[in-house]
Amino acid sequence: MSATNIDDPRVIEFDVRTDEMIINMGPQHPSTHGVLRLALRTDGEIVSDLEPHIGYLHRCAEKIGENLTARQFVPYTDRMDYLAAMNMNLGWALTIEKLLDHDVPEKGRHLRVLICEMNRIASHLVAMGTYGLDLGAFSPFLYAFRERERILDLFEKTCGARLTYSYIAPGGATADLPVGWTAECSKFINQFKKVIPEFHTLLTTNAIFIARTTGVGILSPRMAIDYGCTGPVLRGSGVYHDLRFHGEERYTELYDGYEFDVICADSETGKYPSSHQEVYKDGLEYPDVPSDAILGDCWHRFYVRMLEVVQSVRLVEQSIVKYDACSGSHGEPIKLTQKLPVGEAYLETEAPRGQMGFYVVSDGQSNPWRVRARSSCFSNLYVTAPLCRGVLLADVPAVVGSLDVVMGEIDR
Amino acid sequence: MAEFFNEYIFGDGPWSWLGYVIAALIACILIIHVVAVGAMGFIWLERKVAGRIQDRLGPTRVGGKFGWLQTLADGIKLIAKEDLTPDVADRFLFKIAPYVAFAASFSAFIALPFADGVVANHVNTAVFFVLAVLGLEVFGVILAGYGSGSKWSLFGAMREAAQVVSYEVPLGMCVVVPVFLCGTMNLTTIGNMQEGFITNWLVFNDPFTFVIAIVYFTCATASVNRAPFDLAEAESELVAGFHTEYSGLRWSLFFMAEYGSMFLVSGLAVILFFGGSNGPIPVGDWLANLLGGVEGSIGANLPSLGAITVGVIGVANFIFKGAIGVTVMIWIRWTFPRLRIDQVMAMCLKYCVPIAAFCFVGAVGWEVLDLPTPNNLDEKSRYEYHEKWSQEYLKTQRESVPTENDTHVQQAVPAEAIVTTVAVSQSDLDVNGGKQ
Numbered sequence: 001m002s003a004t005n006i007d008d009p010r011v012i013e014f015d016v017r018t019d020e021m022i023i024n025m026g027p028q029h030p031s032t033h034g035v036l037r038l039a040l041r042t043d044g045e046i047v048s049d050l051e052p053h054i055g056y057l058h059r060c061a062e063k064i065g066e067n068l069t070a071r072q073f074v075p076y077t078d079r080m081d082y083l084a085a086m087n088m089n090l091g092w093a094l095t096i097e098k099l100l101d102h103d104v105p106e107k108g109r110h111l112r113v114l115i116c117e118m119n120r121i122a123s124h125l126v127a128m129g130t131y132g133l134d135l136g137a138f139s140p141f142l143y144a145f146r147e148r149e150r151i152l153d154l155f156e157k158t159c160g161a162r163l164t165y166s167y168i169a170p171g172g173a174t175a176d177l178p179v180g181w182t183a184e185c186s187k188f189i190n191q192f193k194k195v196i197p198e199f200h201t202l203l204t205t206n207a208i209f210i211a212r213t214t215g216v217g218i219l220s221p222r223m224a225i226d227y228g229c230t231g232p233v234l235r236g237s238g239v240y241h242d243l244r245f246h247g248e249e250r251y252t253e254l255y256d257g258y259e260f261d262v263i264c265a266d267s268e269t270g271k272y273p274s275s276h277q278e279v280y281k282d283g284l285e286y287p288d289v290p291s292d293a294i295l296g297d298c299w300h301r302f303y304v305r306m307l308e309v310v311q312s313v314r315l316v317e318q319s320i321v322k323y324d325a326c327s328g329s330h331g332e333p334i335k336l337t338q339k340l341p342v343g344e345a346y347l348e349t350e351a352p353r354g355q356m357g358f359y360v361v362s363d364g365q366s367n368p369w370r371v372r373a374r375s376s377c378f379s380n381l382y383v384t385a386p387l388c389r390g391v392l393l394a395d396v397p398a399v400v401g402s403l404d405v406v407m408g409e410i411d412r
Numbered sequence: 413m414a415e416f417f418n419e420y421i422f423g424d425g426p427w428s429w430l431g432y433v434i435a436a437l438i439a440c441i442l443i444i445h446v447v448a449v450g451a452m453g454f455i456w457l458e459r460k461v462a463g464r465i466q467d468r469l470g471p472t473r474v475g476g477k478f479g480w481l482q483t484l485a486d487g488i489k490l491i492a493k494e495d496l497t498p499d500v501a502d503r504f505l506f507k508i509a510p511y512v513a514f515a516a517s518f519s520a521f522i523a524l525p526f527a528d529g530v531v532a533n534h535v536n537t538a539v540f541f542v543l544a545v546l547g548l549e550v551f552g553v554i555l556a557g558y559g560s561g562s563k564w565s566l567f568g569a570m571r572e573a574a575q576v577v578s579y580e581v582p583l584g585m586c587v588v589v590p591v592f593l594c595g596t597m598n599l600t601t602i603g604n605m606q607e608g609f610i611t612n613w614l615v616f617n618d619p620f621t622f623v624i625a626i627v628y629f630t631c632a633t634a635s636v637n638r639a640p641f642d643l644a645e646a647e648s649e650l651v652a653g654f655h656t657e658y659s660g661l662r663w664s665l666f667f668m669a670e671y672g673s674m675f676l677v678s679g680l681a682v683i684l685f686f687g688g689s690n691g692p693i694p695v696g697d698w699l700a701n702l703l704g705g706v707e708g709s710i711g712a713n714l715p716s717l718g719a720i721t722v723g724v725i726g727v728a729n730f731i732f733k734g735a736i737g738v739t740v741m742i743w744i745r746w747t748f749p750r751l752r753i754d755q756v757m758a759m760c761l762k763y764c765v766p767i768a769a770f771c772f773v774g775a776v777g778w779e780v781l782d783l784p785t786p787n788n789l790d791e792k793s794r795y796e797y798h799e800k801w802s803q804e805y806l807k808t809q810r811e812s813v814p815t816e817n818d819t820h821v822q823q824a825v826p827a828e829a830i831v832t833t834v835a836v837s838q839s840d841l842d843v844n845g846g847k848q
Contacts, residue, residue, distance in 0.1 A: 137748060208755075
């Protein structure tokens with residue numbers, strides 16, 4: 001600004017410019033999804049700059065991991081992404097199993113797919129409901145939570161907990177599914193399939209929702225890759241990448257024999273895979289992509305989650321059949337003081353919010369020498385700053401909500 | 413009422429002003445109580461309707477099975493709460509803002525007729541009065557946002573200011589249409605001119621008024637800060653917007669003002685477009701005829717049984733239709749996401765204004781071309797649809813005026829009478845000009 005001289009026509013523009021105001025959105029704010037603090041520099045309603053501040057929920061999870069055995073650390077993984085605790089358990093369990101070179105029996109494999117995909121549904125329901133809340137629609141939130149409650153009821157029957165399950169443990173799971181659980185689960189899935197179109201009438205196809213989300217916060221595929229975005233955020237930008245297909249063998253072999261799609265718009269046609277129609281044999285159709293939507297905007301990120309829910313429904317249906325066909329052990333968890341072999345292991349899994357990686361270094365004791373967690377939300381969060389430059393204030397919750405961050409996972 | 417006090421207590425002496433003061437106080441207390449109880453009812457309604465929309469029950473404990481007294485319990489809780497004023501707030505503005513909003517919302521009810529004659533004050537330009545006073549409520553919001561000393565509140569206030577210039581224009585254009593169709597700004601007269609069957613309601617007068625009614629309701633929703641136009645208090649963006657820093661009773665005054673205004677704008681919509689106090693079928697008149705007609709009277713100054721029946725049915729009709737309008741607003745709020753500020757302004761200025769302008773011209777054209785309407789307003793005399801009391805007054809005036817002085821009626825009426833009966837406009841006193 002100082003470089004401008006009086007002949008510069010832009011000088012007048014600077015003269016009439018209003019003062020900028022710096023305001024803190026959070027850490028106590030209704031729409032920042034926990035204790036995220038966004039320092040906004042605003043020029044009237046326009047956000048000229050934004051900086052996310054994190055660390056309000058830091059609990060030294062990695063350091064705690066060095067002082068606990070592998071089995072003892074499981075409850076701490078629950079508290080990372082507390083909306084998808086089963087998927088966190090799975091990530092940790094697979095990493096330790098990789099270090100131990102331990103394999104889980106067939107029944108345990110299907111149990112894990114079943115439980116993790118159920119949790120993915122629950123997690124995406126929260127993401128969808130709170131996104132409606134961010135945009136000012138209150139009712140979809142309660143509809144989403146009504147369905148989530150049913151999933152939590154099912155989870156409660158498996159392990160007694162409703163939020164922090166510690167169910168999947170290195171070596172298998174703490175307990176087998178109770179008798180009759182899969183029947184209840186298929187009953188829920190059948191009922192849930194009828195409910196999914198309700199969310200589309202309330203949000204996806206709503207004119208105001210489309211106006212608020214299309215063309216807002218456009219994340220280009222290049223930028224998504226550069227920032228290390230993963231999960232629905234990456235796929236919403238049209239990047240075909242899902243660790244359930246593209247991951248390490250130890251993880252992808254969980255999904256061997258399962259039929260499902262990576263939800264991602266085709267880079268040429270811009271169309272989403274249509275396999276979700278198979279779930280709806282009675283002719284319920286999914287809404288088309290609105291003409292205003294640009295690949296990588298908030299609407300696409302939201303829509304990817306909505307379609308992933310249907311894919312999870314497919315996976316759950318298949319896994320129930322496969323699980324019921326299995327007999328024998330579900331896989332006993334490792335001993336509480338199991339010694340870990342010298343070495344290191346790193347494994348990434350596809351959690352609902354993106355790639356969750358755990359890194360373990362062991363010097364031969366029961367306690368790992370070093371634990372490191374790679375959080376997907378951390379990378380996803382840091383695109384807010386470039387995405388929110390120049391948008392209106394009301395778009396900031398829309399963008400942050402579409403990234404669906406969980407502070408527990410970022411701060412650890 | 414003032415005359416009653418003066419006649420029986422204070423007399424015509426130097427203490428006669430006391431009669432007026434007491435009458436005004438009683439009127440204030442009555443209005444505040446009627447509207448406040450109404451607002452509490454609508455708060456309860458909102459909680460129940462929202463509960464049902466969201467697949468839950470809403471309040472069920474306080475005051476019986478349906479939680480009737482939940483709002484009262486909340487009110488007591490709010491009164492008991494600490495009244496906080498932030499250190500950085502402009503104390504005067506901060507404290508006065510809720511009263512401005514509250515007073516504006518409630519005093520607009522002065523001119524809102526619930527039925528023929530059931531109105532606090534007969535205002536001849538009631539449409540103008542209601543809109544003007546309702547516009548003052550915005551000042552309360554802006555003062556609150558500015559005086560709070562919070563950046564979020566300031567955002568809310570500035571949004572409100574931007575919003576008010578957007579919706580006031582189309583709102584005014586919508587209101588003008590029924591005014592010119594009926595040829596009066598008197599809300600009672602507008603309501604009375606729609607008497608008869610449902611087809612006589614102005615919303616069905618011609619296609620343009622139908623569209624205008626929808627545009628009016630949209631703008632009215634914006635004017636009372638209801639979703640999807642609740643930008644000034646957008647809880648997901650601005651924490652709580654202009655009332656972020658308010659607590660206790662001051663906060664509840666904003667709340668009451670909001671619900672009061674909601675009923676006010678729905679009531680205005682009912683009078684302007686949806687038949688006023690007339691039901692879809694003129695049951696009231698039939699009943700009145702059965703009970704001996706509206707004109708007959710029991711005692712010296714008491715209205716007849718028929719007149720009371722018509723009044724009660726009219727008030728019930730009005731409140732019912734107004735409550736439907738409020739319910740629609742509640743329904744919209746719990747269904748739609750919120751608009752962005754630029755989208756609100758685009759909607760009001762780019763869509764509502766042209767549509768309202770087009771429909772205004774269309775409605776004028778419809779009348780000028782004398783196209784068929786169910787109500788045939790142009791054949792009706794505005795004079796015949798005045799409030800009953802003013803018709804009676806005019807009748808007495810006409811009887812007292814000698815025929816040769818017809819063109820100088822004004823002189824024949826005592827100056828005092830003109831002052832006290834502002835509802836009777838000059839042209840109405842002209843007997844020959846009784847027909848439009």
